[in-house]
Amino acid sequence: MTLRMNDNLAQQPKANILVVDDTPDNLRLLSAMLTQLGYEVRRVINGQTALKTAQAAPPDLILLDIMMPDMNGYEVCQHLKASPLTRDIPIIFISALDEVLDKVKAFAVGGVDYITKPFSEEEVFARVENNLTIRRLQKQLTEQNARLQQEISISEASRNARQEVETALRLSQFYLDRFKDCVFFVNSEAQFVYVNEAACLTLGYSREQLLAMTVHDIDPNFPAANWLSQIQELKQQGSYTFETTHLTQDGREISVEVTGDYLEFNGQEYFCSSVRYISQL
Numbered sequence: 001m002t003l004r005m006n007d008n009l010a011q012q013p014k015a016n017i018l019v020v021d022d023t024p025d026n027l028r029l030l031s032a033m034l035t036q037l038g039y040e041v042r043r044v045i046n047g048q049t050a051l052k053t054a055q056a057a058p059p060d061l062i063l064l065d066i067m068m069p070d071m072n073g074y075e076v077c078q079h080l081k082a083s084p085l086t087r088d089i090p091i092i093f094i095s096a097l098d099e100v101l102d103k104v105k106a107f108a109v110g111g112v113d114y115i116t117k118p119f120s121e122e123e124v125f126a127r128v129e130n131n132l133t134i135r136r137l138q139k140q141l142t143e144q145n146a147r148l149q150q151e152i153s154i155s156e157a158s159r160n161a162r163q164e165v166e167t168a169l170r171l172s173q174f175y176l177d178r179f180k181d182c183v184f185f186v187n188s189e190a191q192f193v194y195v196n197e198a199a200c201l202t203l204g205y206s207r208e209q210l211l212a213m214t215v216h217d218i219d220p221n222f223p224a225a226n227w228l229s230q231i232q233e234l235k236q237q238g239s240y241t242f243e244t245t246h247l248t249q250d251g252r253e254i255s256v257e258v259t260g261d262y263l264e265f266n267g268q269e270y271f272c273s274s275v276r277y278i279s280q281l
Helices: 007-011 024-036 047-056 073-082 103-108 121-151 155-176 197-203 207-211 224-237
Strands: 016-020 040-044 061-065 091-096 113-117 182-187 192-195 239-247 253-265 268-277
Touching (some): 016 024, 024 040, 091 121, 103 239, 121 253, 192 207, 224 268
Parallel strands (some): 016 061
Antiparallel strands (some): 253 268
16 A cells, blocks of 8 residues: 555655665665655765765765665764764664664664665655654754753743743644654653553553553563663663563563663653564564
């Protein structure tokens, strides 16, 4: 089934995507697919050109093939993450079904997601838009936090800034509740401070129930004794990915892949995670 661009998609601002693949057919296919979906696409055939292109005009997101001559995708990603100009760009790795995808290495070097060939238009759009939206929300929260800190000395300005943050958070919840992946925001004491609708539906709890729980209640592999060390590790790395098990309300165990990001907002530390259930891959 071909995914068509609807009115809501057409109204969204276009994102600039850099596609890196040494196979011309793959470049043409992905470029046509993404252009049809409303994105602006640039394409290059090797890692060196990708680095120069990204530095000259940083894209909003990069689709990066892993298996390339001279410089593979992992190496390109490491170079991009080492540069202040490109380190925050979300990078989605591309891998063929018959290639070995080292997921641990892919996430360790800074990748946020991966897609496999042959490409499904629905999957490509979902992965791309999901990561673009998360990046937009992170930037929005960071900008709101910076403005709030600047205005904190003036009480009226501070109140207005808080209202803006509350509005931004309501809009963020609106978008996050429409994600298929589960999203959890956790504070430094392992308490859930935000969960999206997908998390509630998958685990079988209401939003109110989950907000009264901690990570330890749903993850038997994540005891309270390890929480502080895990938070410190995440703070140092910025983000990382791991596989674990979650417990549903009816007692079932589901295998999950958790991508976590560290966020400091208004003087508080948070662990923001996107959870993909492996059984759904």
